[in-house]
Amino acid sequence: xxxxxxxxxxxxxxxxxxxxxxxxxxxxxxxxxxxxxxxxxxxxxxxxxxxxxxxxxxxxxxxxxxxxxxxxxxxxxxxxxxxxxxxxxxxxxxxxxxxxxxxxxxxxxxxxxxxxxxxxxxxxxxxxxxxxxxxxxxxxxxxxxxxxxxxxxxxxxxxxxxxxxxxxxxxxxxxxxxxxxxxxxxxxxxxxxxxxxxxxxxxxxxxxxxxxxxxxxxxxxxxxxxxxxxxxxxxxxxxxxxxxxxxxxxxxxxxxxxxxxxxxxxxxxxxxxxxxxxxxxxxxxxxxxxxxxxxxxxxxxxxxxxxxxxxxxxxxxxxxxxxxxxxxxxxxxxxxxxxxxxxxxxxxxxxxxxxxxxxxxxxxxxxxxxxxxxxxxxxxxxxxxxxxxxxxxxxxxxxxxxxxxxxxxxxxx
Ligand code: 0PR
Numbered sequence: 001x002x003x004x005x006x007x008x009x010x011x012x013x014x015x016x017x018x019x020x021x022x023x024x025x026x027x028x029x030x031x032x033x034x035x036x037x038x039x040x041x042x043x044x045x046x047x048x049x050x051x052x053x054x055x056x057x058x059x060x061x062x063x064x065x066x067x068x069x070x071x072x073x074x075x076x077x078x079x080x081x082x083x084x085x086x087x088x089x090x091x092x093x094x095x096x097x098x099x100x101x102x103x104x105x106x107x108x109x110x111x112x113x114x115x116x117x118x119x120x121x122x123x124x125x126x127x128x129x130x131x132x133x134x135x136x137x138x139x140x141x142x143x144x145x146x147x148x149x150x151x152x153x154x155x156x157x158x159x160x161x162x163x164x165x166x167x168x169x170x171x172x173x174x175x176x177x178x179x180x181x182x183x184x185x186x187x188x189x190x191x192x193x194x195x196x197x198x199x200x201x202x203x204x205x206x207x208x209x210x211x212x213x214x215x216x217x218x219x220x221x222x223x224x225x226x227x228x229x230x231x232x233x234x235x236x237x238x239x240x241x242x243x244x245x246x247x248x249x250x251x252x253x254x255x256x257x258x259x260x261x262x263x264x265x266x267x268x269x270x271x272x273x274x275x276x277x278x279x280x281x282x283x284x285x286x287x288x289x290x291x292x293x294x295x296x297x298x299x300x301x302x303x304x305x306x307x308x309x310x311x312x313x314x315x316x317x318x319x320x321x322x323x324x325x326x327x328x329x330x331x332x333x334x335x336x337x338x339x340x341x342x343x344x345x346x347x348x349x350x351x352x353x354x355x356x357x358x359x360x361x362x363x364x365x366x367x368x369x370x371x372x373x374x375x376x377x378x379x380x381x382x383x384x385x386x387x388x389x390x391x392x393x394x395x396x397x398x399x400x401x402x403x404x405x406x407x408x409x410x411x412x413x
């Protein structure tokens with residue numbers, strides 16, 4: 001498109017948008033079962049537009065907003081067992097992870113290396129490339145948790161950071177952070193915990209008497225934690241947070257801008273201009289839900305995750321990878337590749353994630369019981385159809401492809 005010479009009336013633009021966006025999926029349909037984001041609360045929608053002009057890139061102009069950001073950091077610090085943690089509201093887990101590595105890199109060595117599990121989110125590859133840090137990737141055990149022995153043997157004088165994940169992207173498992181913390185302390189290495197997903201889940205799992213290990217600042221070797229309110233924290237995108245044990249870890253990556261209209265910027269972030277409304281809405285969501293609200297959400301998501309886990313055990317075509325740790329379930333298709341199954345599910349309107357060996361289902365707060373049951377049925381049916389196709393040969397495959405094109409998936413069978 002080109003910017004037109006003369007603008008259009010809002011009504012016409014709204015109509016055009018309605019048409020252009022009609023192919024977008026919605027969370028409320030319950031068909032997105034592979035995303036770590038969810039439907040924002042109605043209150044969040046209202047607030048977002050009300051405070052749209054706030055810019056935390058110049059916090060001196062918006063001291064009230066800056067104070068809300070500080071309160072959010074304190075509240076999340078409390079949730080993570082450290083009420084004096086220093087930190088910033090950022091755009092998400094990627095920025096938080098970049099900031100953690102950036103801070104760790106300030107412990108200068110000539111050829112810096114970071115030890116991370118192979119399950120680490122790809123934001124660490126971005127961070128490594130940007131910061132010139134070599135990533136030493138360590139394998140995981142059968143449960144998908146980092147191999148601690150390999151971590152120990154990978155430490156060199158160049159190691160500036162170790163990573164533990166509290167809620168891996170592919171399976172939602174928690175690395176043995178207690179052991180990593182001991183190793184980090186003994187070797188004086190920065191231990192970063194990526195709790196982008198699990199940070200708003202694990203504290204409540206514990207309260208709900210699920211057996212989960214420590215992962216936060218209670219462990220004295222943990223130096224920093226990423227935790228994303230825009231995943232299980234019920235905040236709209238963009239809302240991530242990075243927390244450091246010690247304010248010096250944050251201040252060492254501060255680059256002062258002293259010319260700003262509001263005065264010197266006091267918050268340290270990678271971004272300059274950033275949405276103050278994200279802080280306002282996050283603060284409001286923390287107050288809206290409260291610990292009780294988050295606990296209820298986690299409980300519901302876990303119950304539904306277990307429902308799908310049980311359903312999947314009854315199916316012939318898929319097998320759960322393992323018992324879920326949080327509201328993420330890995331399902332291994334037995335006859336075709338996860339990519340192929342994901343594609344076929346998408347034709348039927350379902351959006352799941354496909355990892356090399358399994359499908360990933362995220363049972364987020366917008367997913368309801370009926371969606372789980374419908375999804376299980378769709379997955380099961382796909383598998384049965386697949387069996388008929390295999391039995392009757394390629395002519396059925398051609399028919400099935402044609403039917404897919406016309407969106408009457410398999411209805412002739
Ligand atoms: N760390 C972990 C453990 C993550 O799972 C993710 C994102 C990040 C860091 C990076 O977070 P941001 O995306 O906020 O920068 N994991 C999600 C994923 O890969 C991101 C996502 C979310 C992808 C919603 C798709 C989607 O619909 O699944």
